Amino acid sequence: MxxxxxxxxxxxxxxxxxxxxxxxxxxxxxxxxxxxxxxxEAMRYAxxxxxxxxxxxxxxxxxxxxxxxxxAALRVAASVEMLHAYSLVHDDLPSxxxxxxxxxxxxxxxxxxxxIAILAGDALQTRAFEILxxxxxxxxxxxxANLALALARASGAAGMVGGQVxxxxxxxxxxxxxxxxxxxxxxxxxxxRYAAESGAILAGVNDERRDAIVAYGRDLGTAFQVxxxxxxxxxxAEELGKTAGKDEASGKSTYVSLLGIDxxxxxxxxxxxxxxxxxxxxxxxxxxxxxLADYVVERRN
Amino acid sequence: MxxxxxxxxxxxxxxxxxxxxxxxxxxxxxxxxxxxxxxxEAMRYAxxxxxxxxxxxxxxxxxxxxxxxxxAALRVAASVEMLHAYSLVHDDLPSxxxxxxxxxxxxxxxxxxxxIAILAGDALQTRAFEILxxxxxxxxxxxxANLALALARASGAAGMVGGQVxxxxxxxxxxxxxxxxxxxxxxxxxxxRYAAESGAILAGVNDERRDAIVAYGRDLGTAFQVxxxxxxxxxxAEELGKTAGKDEASGKSTYVSLLGIDxxxxxxxxxxxxxxxxxxxxxxxxxxxxxLADYVVERRN
Numbered sequence: 329m330x331x332x333x334x335x336x337x338x339x340x341x342x343x344x345x346x347x348x349x350x351x352x353x354x355x356x357x358x359x360x361x362x363x364x365x366x367x368x369e370a371m372r373y374a375x376x377x378x379x380x381x382x383x384x385x386x387x388x389x390x391x392x393x394x395x396x397x398x399x400a401a402l403r404v405a406a407s408v409e410m411l412h413a414y415s416l417v418h419d420d421l422p423s424x425x426x427x428x429x430x431x432x433x434x435x436x437x438x439x440x441x442x443x444i445a446i447l448a449g450d451a452l453q454t455r456a457f458e459i460l461x462x463x464x465x466x467x468x469x470x471x472x473a474n475l476a477l478a479l480a481r482a483s484g485a486a487g488m489v490g491g492q493v494x495x496x497x498x499x500x501x502x503x504x505x506x507x508x509x510x511x512x513x514x515x516x517x518x519x520x521r522y523a524a525e526s527g528a529i530l531a532g533v534n535d536e537r538r539d540a541i542v543a544y545g546r547d548l549g550t551a552f553q554v555x556x557x558x559x560x561x562x563x564x565a566e567e568l569g570k571t572a573g574k575d576e577a578s579g580k581s582t583y584v585s586l587l588g589i590d591x592x593x594x595x596x597x598x599x600x601x602x603x604x605x606x607x608x609x610x611x612x613x614x615x616x617x618x619x620l621a622d623y624v625v626e627r628r629n
Numbered sequence: 630m631x632x633x634x635x636x637x638x639x640x641x642x643x644x645x646x647x648x649x650x651x652x653x654x655x656x657x658x659x660x661x662x663x664x665x666x667x668x669x670e671a672m673r674y675a676x677x678x679x680x681x682x683x684x685x686x687x688x689x690x691x692x693x694x695x696x697x698x699x700x701a702a703l704r705v706a707a708s709v710e711m712l713h714a715y716s717l718v719h720d721d722l723p724s725x726x727x728x729x730x731x732x733x734x735x736x737x738x739x740x741x742x743x744x745i746a747i748l749a750g751d752a753l754q755t756r757a758f759e760i761l762x763x764x765x766x767x768x769x770x771x772x773x774a775n776l777a778l779a780l781a782r783a784s785g786a787a788g789m790v791g792g793q794v795x796x797x798x799x800x801x802x803x804x805x806x807x808x809x810x811x812x813x814x815x816x817x818x819x820x821x822r823y824a825a826e827s828g829a830i831l832a833g834v835n836d837e838r839r840d841a842i843v844a845y846g847r848d849l850g851t852a853f854q855v856x857x858x859x860x861x862x863x864x865x866a867e868e869l870g871k872t873a874g875k876d877e878a879s880g881k882s883t884y885v886s887l888l889g890i891d892x893x894x895x896x897x898x899x900x901x902x903x904x905x906x907x908x909x910x911x912x913x914x915x916x917x918x919x920x921l922a923d924y925v926v927e928r929r930n
Contacts, residue, residue, distance in 0.1 A: 360786075360787075360791075362795065363794065363795040363798040363799065364786065364791040364792075364794045364795050364798075364815075366794060366798065367786055367790065367791060367794040368786060371786065414751075418747055418748070418751060421744075421747065423742070423743035423744045423747065424744050424747065441724070442724035443722075443724045443725050443797055444794070444797075446719055446722065446724065446725065446747065447719070447790050447793055447794055449751075450715075450719060450750075450751075450754065450790050451785050451786040451790040451791070453751065453754055453755070454754070454781050454784055454785035454786070454790065455781070455785055455786065457758045457777060457781050458777075458778065458781030458782065458785060461762070461774040461775075461777045461778045461781070462778060468770075469769075469770040469771040469773070469774045470770040472770070472774040473762040473770045473773040473774045473777070474762075476758060476759075476762045476774070476777055477759065477762045477763060480755050480756070480758050480759030480762070481759065483755055484752050484755035484756055484759060485661075485665065485668050485669060485672065485752040485755070485756065486661075489668065489748050489751050489752040489755065490661075490665040490668060490752070491665075492748055493664065493665045493667060493668040493745070493748055494663065494664040494665050496744055496745075497664040497665075497667070498664065514665075
């Protein structure tokens with residue numbers, strides 16, 4: 329398969345998954361009557377209608393590779409996208425990154441207000457866990473409990489939220505490369521790795537296969553972040569749909585400030601290749617996951 | 630057993646449970662090195678060293694009534710107390726209730742800062758779910774998944790967080806009694822009811838027993854809230870360890886504003902009696918739960 333064909337089929341698979349994930353989130357966050365309707369509106373605003381769905385796509389593609397039920401995989405994908413959406417809503421708050429723009433639209437606290445944004449984030453996190461442990465996700469309670477456990481480990485104090493704190497504390501300080509690596513492994517890497525792993529957990533595969541997918545997810549997540557740092561330096565706000573050049577302005581150490589643009593590009597490519605290698609024991613069915621490893625370092629937004 | 634004896638043994642059981650719950654939370658939130666240590670400090674600050682532990686005590690006592698393992702029950706108790714602590718940290722934030730004082734101490738965002746308080750609340754919620762689905766809570770994955778599912782339903786958009794939004798939206802408006810009942814059933818009732826139910830889920834009892842405990846937890850939770858409204862009107866800030874008279878100052882409809890002090894006291898007593906009646910099929914082993922129904926309407930803080 330040529331690179332162009334792979335890229336075209338990846339785009340089709342991504343678009344197909346995006347549509348299905350969107351519909352699944354829509355169904356899993358039904359509107360309610362009463363004063364609390366604004367909460368559901370804010371939860372839907374934050375999680376529907378945008379985003380690359382990288383995490384959800386990973387969950388769906390890995391589940392598909394191992395033959396898991398697609399409807400169940402879409403629930404897991406919707407769950408990880410809700411978890412991701414909650415983290416963005418809270419990250420954008422005035423006391424955190426104070427960002428008015430998200431995906432080219434007002435961030436949730438600008439569209440609603442700060443209290444509703446905090447509560448919508450809180451309830452999105454709860455819903456993400458709830459979906460995983462609902463019987464509809466798997467008839468096997470061990471799989472349900474293991475999905476929730478893996479999500480908690482990826483997103484809590486020892487994962488995403490811990491990384492956010494390390495990030496806040498590191499602002500305005502020059503961090504060495506190892507600390508930047510660790511920061512991103514926690515802040516964004518853990519949830520991307522989990523997204524890939526969740527498809528393997530759902531399918532109930534053996535440890536060897538699960539380990540290969542975890543290695544793929546870890547390298548893909550780091551490649552994604554290095555590429556993000558490059559984009560933050562080189563792309564315009566219009567291309568990104570969010571404020572550009574923010575990292576430099578806030579004095580954060582990034583892969584670009586530490587390695588230079590060319591060095592960061594080479595590092596992203598190296599990690600992307602390594603992610604592909606982790607899939608070597610899988611056949612043609614892993615083509616989309618391989619193409620995704622290229623896509624995350626070649627994307628323009 | 631006379632009322633005085635019951636009260637003394639309840640106090641002893643409460644004190645014993647408080648000590649054990651405190652030690653369990655302490656062990657489940659170990660400090661970590663690195664920049665994220667401040668996150669763990671804030672999580673521990675928010676969840677250790679105070680509070681009545683009503684929810685944790687309910688989990689432990691119901692588990693004990695049905696013969697569940699005490700170590701496992703203490704994990705469930707620690708989990709529900711962490712969930713409760715997260716809700717208090719977020720409720721106290723400047724954009725929400727803007728409260729500087731909690732249990733006579735600076736609230737978490739005053740002791741640390743707003744960003745750390747938001748993230749500590751987020752990570753406490755995650756940890757609450759994580760603890761429930763860890764294998765140490767039960768060898769039975771169905772029980773682990775069901776505990777997490779019940780907690781999610783009690784604390785998310787259709788429970789505690791939904792109630793918080795209804796509360797915010799209702800401020801400065803005169804609400805009828807039914808709306809106030811519904812608000813509290815969501816905001817505080819759902820988690821108290823869950824706390825009781827969690828002990829029954831952990832013990833794997835039949836539906837009849839679980840339903841009786843749910844009925845008890847629901848009435849106890851409402852009685853607790855009605856008594857809280859009475860205390861907010863009659864007790865001093867020193868007795869409460871938090872700002873007194875806040876509800877009246879913010880123009881909130883309360884059981885007291887709707888029923889009068891004597892009417893609210895009578896309502897609390899009626900609900901407390903009803904909670905005791907729900908336990909009629911259980912024997913002397915439910916004495917502490919019955920005494921608790923008296924305690925929540927007779928307490929001074």
